[in-house]
Amino acid sequence: MKDSHGTTSSTSSEKPTEDPHCTVTSIYQAKIGDVCRNVTVVWGKNLMNHTLILTVHSPHSDQHSTCKIDLKPWHFWNKKGFKSFDVDGKRINVFWDLRVAKFSGRSEPSSDYYVAMVCDEEVVLLLGDYKKEAYKRSKSRPSLINATLVSKKENVFGKRSFSARAKFDEKKDHEILIENSISMATESDMWISIDGIVMIHVNNLQWKFRGNQTVTVNEIPVQVFWDVHDWLFSGPGMVHALFIFKPGQPAQLPGQDGEDDGSDHGSRVSDGDGGYDGCLARNHGVQPGFSLFLYAWKVD
Incomplete structure (x- = not known):
């Protein structure tokens, strides 16, 4: 499925590739389609590229759906965007704005950004401190059930x-x-x-x-x-x-x-x-x- 920039989000049964030397991996639990699911968020960075990978896991099987966002440092427009992908027949929209994000030398930003995952006009997962901007751009309401952080793995x-x-x-x-x-x-x-x-x-x-x-x-x-x-x-x-x-x-x-x-x-x-x-x-x-x-x- 193509987004507003003509790129394609992926739904895959394969696990996303992670380089353990340059990633920050967080696992959240979020209500998506009236089901509590694990969502893995991976921020990756190397000399040539910066990536964000969002993976929504099925609660009762090994199946999962993945959305990968490439944040190429020389493409300013790519730091703000939108993608869609499907999870068990549910349409998931992802909005992000990292144009002025502060990374402080890490692969995961520390402030001045948002990444919003939307399902059924609810923001089911919201990362970053630009919350008002995220709700305004996605035209969605906060979820009644907040996503919770389960674990985080970081390399320093x-x-x-x-x-x-x-x-x-x-x-x-x-x-x-x-x-x-x-x-x-x-x-x-x-x-x-x-x-x-x-x-x-x-x-x-x-x-x-x-x-x-x-x-x-x-x-x-x-x-x-x-x-x-x-x-x-x-x-x-x-x-x-x-x-x-x-x-x-x-x-x-x-x-x-x-x-x-x-x-x-x-x-x-x-x-x-x-x-x-x-x-x-x-x-x-x-x-x-x-x-x-x-x-x-x-x-x-």
Whole structure:
């Protein structure tokens, strides 16, 4: 199906290709056609191209429909556009305006933009801070059931420091900074800061390269997990560490007395039940089971 610029949106049974070194992947749950569905949003960037891929998943099968938007840096007009594609017989319209978007060196914009997914004259998923412009251009009303963020996976690069953003509730983005003083395996430290405050300091990192701790951010408990083994013990080349940020107290095993021992007892990111009631239960902007998976690639 062709859009207003003559390009074609795709409906495919194949998964979109992702380069793990240059993508930010977010999973939302949204009510589309009276069914709660997972929507995967992938922002990708390389030297030649900038892409946005929206994938709507079927709640009861492996089928999914994909809309890919190429944001070529030398085509200013392509940064504002419209596309349509079908999801189980439903027409989905996507409107976007990224002409003045601020990316701050990342593949995902931080402000001054909108991407709106519309079904049945409702905006079922809205990304960005230009909300009024999105409703006006799409001529659509807000959905009665807000889309919720389920999980986010981001890749960051650096030598000594790595930064990212995360939303632990529906109010604001929080700035995350991870710093390390790794010079050799016998002397190493790591600091994890949120909004400029050092929340975690790990010394003797060579003995504590895996661990977890619960911190408090604006009265919200956030579990932080880290695995920096490859930073310390892998050979030459680009290697990554994994950090997970998960709002909420650690899950407790039956019979525990409620004390926080700093461990994670089987907690996981929920993929939802695909039902209408599932969307209703999670209508708070950020789903209680949300997790940020941060891959920190160390470049020597």
